[in-house]
Amino acid sequence: MAHLLGAENLHLEYPTRVIFDSVTVGLSEGERIGVVGRNGDGKSTLLRLLAGRQEPDGGRVTRRGGVTLGMLDQSDELPDDLTVAEAVVGGRAEHEWAGDARTRDVIAGLVADIPWEAQMSRLSGGQRRRTALAALLTHDWDVLFLDEPTNHLDVEGVAWLAEHLKRRWSPNSGGLVVVTHDRWFLDEVSTATWEVHDATIEPFEGGYAAYVLQRVERDRMAAATESKRQNLLRKELAWLRRGAPARTSKPKFRIDAANALIENEPPVRDSVALSQLAVARLGKDVVDLxxxxxxxxxxxxxxxxxxxxxxxxxxxxxxxxxLGVNGAGKSTLLGLIAGTVQSTSGRVKRGKTVRIAMLDQRLAELADIQHERISAVVAREKTSYVTGGKELTPGQLLERLGFTSAQLSTPVKDLSGGQKRRLQLMLILLHEPNVLILDEPTNDLDTDMLAAMEDLLDSWPGTLLVVSHDRYLLERVTDSQYAILDGRLRHVPGGVDEYLRLRRSAQQVQAAQTAAAGKPAAAHGGPVELTGAERRALEKELSSVERRMERTGHELGRLHDDFATHDQSDYVGLGRLQSRQRELEEQHSDLETKWLELSERLEA
Structure with a gap:
């Protein structure tokens, strides 16, 4: 493969520490590199050095003649007086960019919901970020550097971006280097992984799943001081092999070695034991909408x-x-559950013992303590916290969330974004809520810290509700998914994949209806009308589906009551109830899909 760019003996240091020392890396045609590492270890700095936006203290960066490079930096700023149209398509006439399939695809995938003539100064931070990404992707580049491109994208946007990058170049051309904490995205787009750590860069074959395996093997052969991190990664690998086999089948890694490593590793969660503890703490009533x-x-x-x-x-x-697109009502739904939003109609019923806590995006809990040192904040809290049957002091809990003893003297205001998120989570857990709501909890966290947080949540015995665009996190810490579609909440037994299929289907129906409405009747003979007999048959079938939906809904409600009153020590009986619940939820989902299809045919 032809060389595109690289670095030789790269050295960079700041007054307090060395960032890179004698680092040599290269990017060749067809390579798609995912960059992982702890916050602050130099991932973004590496991209800036390779792109020529920052000069190293030693060594050199080389680029093949004629190679073009486009970069999305975390600090990219578009001029306030620029319009969305000017940023994305520049001065090109509409007939020019509208005739370009790639440009149309980028606009539809990233900025379709943003007013075309709006100025940057009037957009939100997320809209500006998506506009900057769209402006980059509408141009031709031999190499793309993307620094946290999935920030401010919902699940659909992340899936669209992954598909776009996979189709952007032919398999043996172009080059991609991406820094992201989104592990599903890494697996989708990466053919190799660079881990930035301890002033060096270590290469691994394959995406995130393959990287986890190889890193476990590396840690197993390392000194005993690596044992804590090794155990955590083994748990992560166990989930990857058991819960997401499609993901680990793509990279070329040794399946036998993976199975040997997790042979004695228990499942990531003991669902029956956690359910038993949750009922003991909550009773049978939590929150009913x-x-x-x-x-x-x-x-x-x-x-x-x-x-x-x-x-x-x-x-x-x-x-x-x-799940749901931006603006679908996810935050409103969380507000209803937490009691911060009032319903217009209907009723919200909360159990008497319910204690709800929310990890939101605003870090509001830290505002009053921003000038205090972490040690002082921790000293005021509980003396112990029980997780997974083990009692931890607040200091041990901090260590588990990635803080060092030296950082205990740091004022809260001087913490990084990721450290603030971890401290926020710790303070919430120490107050022992029994319903925990996480609203985009992955912001500012690196992959190691996400694994540590997931490990902590695995042993948390309460009700957990998560809103996140991080598909990996959703699949990792939750057992079921719901979607907000056209204002309604529906269960999606097939998870994110089923949600994306439903969204695509709805978009195709809408596009077809729009196209049909825009054509003159003479051109295609007018809309196809149902005969009276056809309409009566569809209405009869729709009525039958509605009755079956009502029956499965009632049975699910009775099953919910059975769970609450069942002997929690009867694991066999609980297992049967769980199997029946899954069966009914799948039936209900199939019926909902059928109901949507019949309704659309009747309304067409």
Missing amino acids: LDVSVSYPSENGAETEVLRDVEWRIAPGERSGI
Whole structure:
């Protein structure tokens, strides 16, 4: 493969520490590199050095003549007076960019919901970020450097970006280097991984799953001081091999070696034991949303309905992820559960023993203690915290979340974004809520810290609700997923894949209806009308589906009550109930899909 760019004997140091020492790396045609490492170890700095945006103290960076390089930097700023159209397509005439399939695809995938003539100064931070990414991707580049490109993208946006990058170049051309904490995204786009650590760069074959295996093997052969990290990564590998076989089948790594490593590793969660503990802490009632709708007044005085007819009985010990596009109503749903949002109609019922805590994106819990040292904050908290049957002091909990003893004297305001998120989580856990809501918890965390947080949540015996664009995290810490589609909440037994299929199907139907409405009737003979007999047959089938949906819904409700009253020591009986629940949820999901199809045919 032809060389594109690289670095020889790279050296960089700051007054307090060495960032890189004698580092040599190269990128060749067809390579797709994912960069991982702890926060602050130099991942973003590496991209800037290789792109020529920062000069090293020693060594040199080389680039093959004529190679073009485009980069998305975390600090990229578009001028405030620039419009979205000017940023994305520049001065090109509409007929020029509209005739380019790639440009159309990028606009549809990233900025379709942003006003085309809006100025940058009027956009949110997330909209500006997506516009900057779209502006980069509409141009031709031999090499792309992307620094945290999935920030501010929802699950659909992340899936679109992964597919775009896989199709952007032919297999043996182009080069990609991406820094991201999104492990699903790394597995989708990467053919190799660079780990930045201890002033060096260590290469691994394959994406994130392959990297985990190779790193476990490396750690196993290392000194005993690596044992803590090794055990954590073994648990991660066990989940990868058991829970996501499709992911580990793509990289070329030794399946036998992986199976040997996890032979004695238990499942990441003991679901029955956790459910038993959750019922003991919560009782049978958690939060029930009963036929709840939420509307807000819009600018023209009319009501905008965000959620409608939501029916959700949250069970003790339930671990659920919530999916939906930006603006679908996920935060509104969380607010209903937490009690910060009032319903327009319907009823929200909370159990008497419920204690809800939310890890949100605003870090509001830290505002009053920002000038205090971590040690002082910890000293005021509980003397112990029990997790996985083990009692930990707050200091040990901090260590488990990646803090060193030297950092205990650091004021809260001087912590990095990732450290603040970890401290926020620790303070919430020490208050022992029994319902924990995580709203985009992966922001500012590296892959090691995400694994540590997931490990901690595995032994947390309460009800867990997660909203995140991080698909890996959702699949890792939750047992079921729900989606908000057109204001309604529905269970998606097939998880993120099923949600994306439903979204694509809805978009295709909408596009077809729009196209049909835009054509003159004479051109295609007008819309196809159903005959009376066809309409009656469809209405009869729809009525039958609705009755079956109602029956499965009632049976699921009875099953929920059975879980609460069942002997929690009867593991066999609980297992049967769980199997029946999965069976009913799959039936209900199939019926909902059928109902949507029939409704669309009747409305067409």
